[in-house]
Amino acid sequence: MTTFYTTISWLLILGYWLLIAGITCRILIKRRSVPSAMTWLLIIYILPLLGIIAYLSLGELHLGQRRAQRARRMWPFMAVWFKTLQSLPSLYPIKNSDVAQPLFQLCENRQGISGIKGNQLQLITSSYDTLRALIHDVRKASHNIEMVFYIWHPGGQADEVAEALISSARRGVYCRLLLDSAGSVEFFRTVWPNRMRNAGIDVVEALPVSLLRIFFRRMDLRQHRKMVLIDNYIAYTGSMNLVDPRFFKKNTRVGQWIDLMARMEGPIATIMGVIYSGDWEIETGKRILPLKPDNNVMFFEKKNDHTILVIASGPGFPENMIHQAILTAVFSARKKLIITTPYLIPSDDLLHAICIASYRGVDVSIIIPLHSDSLLVRWASRAFFSELLESGVKIYQFKGGLLHSKSILVDEQLSLIGTVNLDMRSLWLNFEITLVIDNHQFGRDLARVQENYISQSCLIDINYWVQRSYWKRILERLFYFFSPLL
Template sequence: MITFYTITNWLLIFSYWLLIAGVTLRVLIKRRSVPFAMAWLLIIYILPLLGIIAYLSLGELYLGKLRTKRARTIWLSTSIWLRNLKSHQDFYDKQNSDIAQPLFQLCEKRQGIAGVKGNQFELLTTSNSTLKNVVQDIQLALNNIEMVFYIWQPGGLADDVAKALMAASRRGVHCRLLLDSAGSVEFFRTDWPNLMRNAGIDVVEALPVSLLRIFLRRMDIRQHRKVVLIDNHIAYTGSMNLVDPLFFKQESGVGQWVDLMARIEGPIATVMGIIYSGDWEIETGKHIPPPSVLNHTTLPLKKTNDHTILVIASGPGFPKEIIHQSLLTVIYSSKKTLIITTPYLVPSDNLLHAICTASYRGVDVKIVVPRHNDSILVRWASRAFFSELLESGVKIYQFEGGLLHSKSILVDGQLSLIGTVNLDMRSLLLNFEITLVIDDDKCGRELSRIQNEYISQSRLVDALLWSQRAYWKRIIERLFYFFSPLL
């Protein structure tokens, strides 16, 4: 009997260490960044069983067998469509500014598409104006409406959008709605999904969250895009979820969310539609055929006040780390000014180094973040980066007019990046995201005006006072910094 228990104990111990060794080897062979790998290994060694479960659930970029297969197939067909689009040279702007040229070259090589010209562009700075414009455009829709959002929360003006969408569907407009399961959990608990489906809208819950799927797919990969497409001609994207700020997260104590959205008319909407069709097929297995004929009716060109726009789509199935590489490219391209607004500042080591290097080169670098954040983890982790940024001369502004949720970058007043990407590892390496790039000084001046309005409502972080902050705060910052590769 003693021999049996001894053997059993040794087998359990051997199995335990074999499991840890196996997961350790798995972490190392994935060739992740050193901070990322070290963070996971320390978690696994400090909390072995919980750490192993966490790593198998969250540690690897795994979309699931079926979705991964669809994603690979979709990118091949999308690449063919984009190559065919190249034959319509009148849609492309062959001239880019010196600041934009490296980024446009990168994206053309990796995504197969350059900047598309002939677009009308407008920045919307309030949720009211965005939602009312969306309702008006839905009411005028003739053929198709596609939407994808991370969060749709009923209430206020969001309900007006839902009613307009149902009315459009009843009059024969084909409406598709793709909502992230985790972000829109409250929406799927209401009667709205059934009401919409009864009205003829295709409502799909993207990347369903379930304990049964936890080992079949990484649960924290999320559909984070925010896009509205109407008749392959009008498009919206930016930082705003489909919510009315008066009804959204009022209990969090951070004030109303402040967002930035872009409304575009022109051929870039069709390119964004190709991205949407990929997302739809990954989730449903159903293909949305692209426009069969690319002509001036399908892709209307405007000669006056037109903008050249590049779309960067990132996430599973799209070129690996494309948005991370794009951000590094524009930061290293900056010569005079660099202004960044982001709600979550937890950059990779490479991005942090690029930002600091830009400041050391003499670039006037400003970063605007919310003073109060809805995420305690991110709030403390982001502050761990402040010291290094301040030491390099970066100006950090803490916005006090609510939760600044705008995600924008302006380089030398010429190159504007607006979209859904946060400066954190989740947006950079995991989620489905979308970013617009506009190479135009007029748009740059408008974005600069908006960013300066944010700065006027912000408090500049004093480098000397920051260096004298309480020691216990530094400990908490470093503790959460440890988890920054996982945030």
């Protein structure tokens, strides 16, 4: 009997170390950043069982077998569709600005499509104005409405949007609603999903969260896009979830969320519709055939039109596309670079690119919220301040609420706005979308918005920063240790 238990004990010990060795080899074989690999290895060696469970559930990009198969089928179809647009030269600008050319060329080569001209574009800085405009457009829709949001939080004007959507569906407008399971968990606990489905709206819960799925799909992979498409002509995207800030996260004590949205009219809506069809196919297995590109349905150049490039990321889309686009934009800066982001945990490459831009003489400013809704992110982001400040980057902390806007402005000519935070999750993992606008007038409009943010912010003084207490430095480094996982 003693021999039996001894044998079992040795087999368990051997199995344990084989498991540790196997996970270690898997981490080393996967091509990932050194800080990320070292973080996972340290977690696994310090907390072996918890570390292994965490790595199996969060360490690799598992979309799930069915969704992964759909994603592999989806992109070749989308690539062919994009290629058909090349037969419509009237959609493309003759020339991009010097600052925009590298980014547009990158996207044309990697995703098969560049900027599309002939669009009307409105920048909306007020959540109230965004919701009023959206309600108006939904009520006037005549053919179809597609929406995707990370968060739909009931209450206030969000309920008015829901009522307008139900009303449109009842009069024959085909409506589809794709909501992230984790972000919209409160919505799915209300009566709204059943009310919408009873009205004929296709309501889909994207990437459902369940303990039973934890080892089969990565649970922190989220559908983070925010898009509205109406009649294949009107489109919205930006940083705002479908929430009324007066009713959203009131107990966090960070103030109301401040967002930035774009409302567009023109052929760019059709391009965004293709991205939506990809998301819908990955989640449901059903293919939504977008409008066939045709000169008869495309929109021609108008006065004050805008050239807009859409970049999408996530499983099934070109890998690291948005991260590469942001790097290209930062390296293209010659005079001025302004970044707004609610979460500042950049990759090493992006951190170095921003610092190098400042060393090159570019006037670099980063605007972040003074108070964050995430304690982990708040402390982890501080670990990057010293290197940024030492390179001459100005860091502003916004005091007028939780600044949730995501924007990059390069030389007041090239603008990037969308859903992407400057953190690992947005840059490498989630389904995200970014608009790139090559237009000086729009750049000046965005600059005024950013200047308004700065007027409500406090500038971090480097002399004051280097004198912060020792315990704060320890907390910053501790949370920085986990930054590749945030």
